[in-house]
Amino acid sequence: SKTPVGFIGLGNMGNPMAKNLLKHGYPIIATDVFPESCKEVQELGAQIVDSPAEVADKADRIITMLPSSPNVMEVYTGSNGILKKVKKGSLLIDSSTIDPTVSKEMAAAAEKMGAVFMDAPVSGGVGAASSAKLTFMVGGAEEEFTAAKELLSCMGANVMYCGQVGTGQAAKICNNMLLAIGMIGTAETMNLGIRLGLDPKLLAKILNMSSGRCWSSDTYNPVPGVMEGVPSGNNYQGGFGTQLMAKDLGLAQNTATNTKTPVPLGSLAHQIYRMMCARGYASKDFSSVFAFLREEEGQ
Ligand code: NAD
Numbered sequence: 001s002k003t004p005v006g007f008i009g010l011g012n013m014g015n016p017m018a019k020n021l022l023k024h025g026y027p028i029i030a031t032d033v034f035p036e037s038c039k040e041v042q043e044l045g046a047q048i049v050d051s052p053a054e055v056a057d058k059a060d061r062i063i064t065m066l067p068s069s070p071n072v073m074e075v076y077t078g079s080n081g082i083l084k085k086v087k088k089g090s091l092l093i094d095s096s097t098i099d100p101t102v103s104k105e106m107a108a109a110a111e112k113m114g115a116v117f118m119d120a121p122v123s124g125g126v127g128a129a130s131s132a133k134l135t136f137m138v139g140g141a142e143e144e145f146t147a148a149k150e151l152l153s154c155m156g157a158n159v160m161y162c163g164q165v166g167t168g169q170a171a172k173i174c175n176n177m178l179l180a181i182g183m184i185g186t187a188e189t190m191n192l193g194i195r196l197g198l199d200p201k202l203l204a205k206i207l208n209m210s211s212g213r214c215w216s217s218d219t220y221n222p223v224p225g226v227m228e229g230v231p232s233g234n235n236y237q238g239g240f241g242t243q244l245m246a247k248d249l250g251l252a253q254n255t256a257t258n259t260k261t262p263v264p265l266g267s268l269a270h271q272i273y274r275m276m277c278a279r280g281y282a283s284k285d286f287s288s289v290f291a292f293l294r295e296e297e298g299q
Contacts, residue, residue, distance in 0.1 A: 006062035014065035100166035139168035231285035239285030
């Protein structure tokens, strides 16, 4: 039978990911600071413990899915963190989207304890997490990739090796910067078309058969009523929060500054998503930039 897998962070993404590991027959040892988050996986048979240290005491393969860099530092290196109890030879996989320099720091700290740390952030939202269709971007020692892939392929359709530790985060940050720019571009384009008297459904159809087509226009259109089954059709609830997108754009800015790389549109996108957070959009899906632009119009 399979040995237990630890899972820390059972939020929007972690919850369905842990369920898929359970489905594949892995016993799960889990924890989350918010007890309510643990309920569903506990009912499905996961053992819930009080701290990341206790998870590390009971499992030698651990996946973390936390909001941001400070949470990851706390869970690995905090006073009740994984590294307090980690077993030699353990495999620690962080699927949170965080600063790649923090991933490197966690890898160095894990190595001191004789454990292996890999970064494996994901692309694909809650839907992809539920249907095990995520894309994992993995950074770390190549000889550990096979062991990581065994677990990650239970939760995702694509598991891509990117290079040394931190490169998974690099790939993820680049993708999300382009996604943010594309979403704002789609929202302002759709809004302009509507103001020019075009029917939004017709305009989306034309864009999607023309050179302006992108994921935000053809799969995740931000205008209510253009598509079904996307957050714009549900008052921008669920999906990928504006606050998380603002965080990812902040990470892109840090890495761009460190490498002296010009990212003018990424920078503007960061400012727009930060302004949205200040105006009450923080927990709405990031496609609500369309609603934000509508609020601004006519001023
Ligand atoms: P979330 O806020 O829903 O879940 C995070 C969970 O971590 C929460 O349940 C929280 O209680 C828990 N947590 C925080 N600090 C903790 C600690 N110290 N110890 C134990 N548990 C702790 O976030 P999410 O939407 O699941 O996203 C997780 C990560 O995945 C983020 O980095 C996000 O950017 C990334 N991501 C999200 C999506 C998406 O569509 N939601 C898509 C791709 C990537």
